Amino acid sequence: MQKIASIASTITLALALSTGALAADKLKIGFVYVGPVGDFGYSYQHDQGRLAMQKALGDKVETTFLENVPENDSERSIEQLARTGHKLIFTTSFGYMDPTLKVAKKYPDVMFEHATGYKRDKNVATYSARFHEGRYVIGQIAGKMTKSNTIGYVAAFPIPEVVSGINSFYLGALSTNPNVKLKIVWANTWFDPGKEADAAKALLAQGADIISQHTDSAAPLQEAEKAGKLGFGQASNMERFAPKAQLSAIIDDWSGYYTARAQLALDGKWTSTDTWDGIGKKMVIMAPFKNMPDDVKAMAEKTTAAIGSGALNPFKCPVLDQAGKDQCKAGAAALEDGQVLSMNWYVKGIDDKVPQ
Amino acid sequence: MNVQIIELVLVTIVTAATPLIIASVGELVVERAGVLNLGVEGMMIAGAAIGFAVAFLTGSTFLGALAAIAAGMFMSLLFGILAVGLAANQVASGLALTILGLGSAGLAGASFVGQKRESAASLYIPGLSDLPLVGKLVFGEDMFVYTALALVIAVSWFLNRTRAGLALRAVGENHGSAHALGLPVRRTRMLAVLFGGACAGLAGGYLSLAYTPFWSPGMTAGRGWIALALVVFSSWKPWRLLAGALLFGGATVLQLHAQAASIGLPGQVLSALPYLATILALVVLSLRNRRGSIAPGSLGTPFIPDR
Incomplete structure (x- = not known):
């Protein structure tokens, strides 16, 4: 409709x-x-x-x-x-x-x-x-903050953007907590607050104490708040929905890009380009790190800065798939952009299958 | 699964089914009176927007729920004037109502986007609400859930046990005969349409006041259409409708829990489960009713009284 x-x-x-x-x-x-x-x-x-x-x-x-x-x-x-x-x-x-x-x-x-x-x-x-850069940061936070070692993830559709987000998040979590387990629920919708909330409830019932989401409404985060657990905002700062639960949020910030491109058009210098920026160019911004101890906050800030400067790549090689095979091209330092943009496999350690 | 998880699953099923029950029981009455109102989604979203706005401004969930009902009734009044009063095409009027509802709700709710409030309070009876398994399920729901159940009982009783209910069914089965008998066809239909609007509005209010207590455009996410399907599914009988809504809510919620518990079924299959269950039930029902259509006889046909 x-x-x-x-x-x-x-x-x-x-x-x-x-x-x-x-x-x-x-x-x-x-x-x-x-x-x-x-x-x-x-x-x-x-x-x-x-x-x-x-x-x-x-x-x-x-x-x-x-x-x-x-x-x-x-x-x-x-x-x-x-x-x-x-x-x-x-x-x-x-x-x-x-x-x-x-x-x-x-x-x-x-x-x-x-x-x-x-x-x-x-x-x-x-x-x-590069939304997945932000997901690595929140993955690290989740790994540190979980007490049950179980993290819930409400996902929308099994497309590369979502799958690479899950992988990046899990690799981040694994880097700070080797015992972490990821439970994924596919809501099969981008936006249905009621269903997203029910998905979060199911994950909480299975012992998840942190809810991460790749669906668009604030409902899963709000469920985490209601249950006295923690979570992350999606696409924008959702702190007002969950002041006690939101650890951070991945914010898409298009303002710099839009202003720059419009300026180029005004100057007559616009050309067709391909831009894929992340934390470094401030197209992906982390919402203030809250509801966490100072050392976790410091770690998150450090990781954000490292990704921003290019010193850290969430998909640094080797990147093993579930079968244990290294997906990196020979001699590469990290997965190529094309590999991330077409990702349809989970990294080693995720105990689930990508729906086909 | 331990007792706590089972209880939580059951409670979630009930809350997922509640908006479907409320909206579809209203539409059931409308259709039993012979009117097909496809605008349930539009009336629901209007109820969700206005309900949240009023609750946010007044701080009262109860006033919000009343406003949601009023919003749904106002929308259905527009439909009633067209479809019942002016005998316009019901399908077209209903679809127009959905478009109008989605658009005007977005407009009315624009300044409330990003606001949040506390969820509607749940019943708490010391002792009873703490019982294992059934405590929260029976004695710890919010007022919308009890209202939904009361509505099913009341509608069932009204349709089957009262004179007015018999008249309403007569109007829906054959409006020509009902008119010849001196029954006020258009007045009956108008009242039924208003009742349907009130229910749809309340169902929308439940979404923005209790289920996920915030307002967002499009938050009904197709529930109005599922409510319409449930009416057919129930073969226009209130108790079957209750069962159908619980089945549908149950299948939706169970597949989410199955995923979270890593029961190795692919997500898409699990997501399709509620719809498969619906189709299966429809097949079983229609096999049992092979004698012919079970829909009200005059459903969807405009009534123009001959004088």
């Missing part, structure tokens, strides 16, 4: 767009979001990035966004932005990949930026964040 709702919102926005297309001297920038800006997670963070860019560049830019745009019906939304004079368009979900390329062919003088995809063109750039 989100689909129909979004059609309705697209129509309303179309009206808004057609009346506001007068100011010609400004650079018009459009954004397409997969969820509502009020999800307080993924789409919310993209919108925070948009607002920060608007603030930084002020009068020079004018921004518009379309929210709740379903991936399989996004082409006309993207085209609408291109048709109404938007010269730089950010499409922020994986499923917008082919529609973005299609529209880009029709509008060669419009610059497109597609998030989390891998197909580029002369006027289509791609960008994503």
